[in-house]
Amino acid sequence: MTKNARAILEIIRHSSAHLTAEQIYLLLKEQNRAMAQATVYNNLSYLYSQGLIRKLSVEGYPDRYDNIVRHDHLVCRKCGRLSDILLEDLTEKLQHQIGVPMLSYDLKISYICDECLKNGAVPAERKEHHENT
Numbered sequence: 001m002t003k004n005a006r007a008i009l010e011i012i013r014h015s016s017a018h019l020t021a022e023q024i025y026l027l028l029k030e031q032n033r034a035m036a037q038a039t040v041y042n043n044l045s046y047l048y049s050q051g052l053i054r055k056l057s058v059e060g061y062p063d064r065y066d067n068i069v070r071h072d073h074l075v076c077r078k079c080g081r082l083s084d085i086l087l088e089d090l091t092e093k094l095q096h097q098i099g100v101p102m103l104s105y106d107l108k109i110s111y112i113c114d115e116c117l118k119n120g121a122v123p124a125e126r127k128e129h130h131e132n133t
């Protein structure tokens, strides 16, 4: 692994902030390990393809990167905020149901975060359900 890839991996491993490529780029700069933005992107692709980091994609937001320690995520549908949550490990159960060796799975649960609830966001599904009953 190159020095650059190692530096990026260290940042992701030690952060629980679900950083975007842009944020990682800025952090590297702050730490005087600046590299070109394209280099950051290339190394993130490399680390992801090697299974060393996780990539979290939420529609409408830039990809965020995370460590591979097993955990799941709550995603606010309104603001895209990601929070870690540790749920039951489903690996075995899922492995039983698929015919191929499983590498990993990603569980993202949609919700509306406290902040957005305070600001008056109403969860769409629940609202609809109400009107139907």
Ligand SMILES: [Zn+2]
Pocket: 076, 077, 078, 079, 080, 081, 112, 113, 114, 115, 116
């Ligand atoms: Zn929110």
Ligand SMILES: [Zn+2]
Pocket: 018, 066, 067, 071, 072, 073, 083, 084
């Ligand atoms: Zn996470």
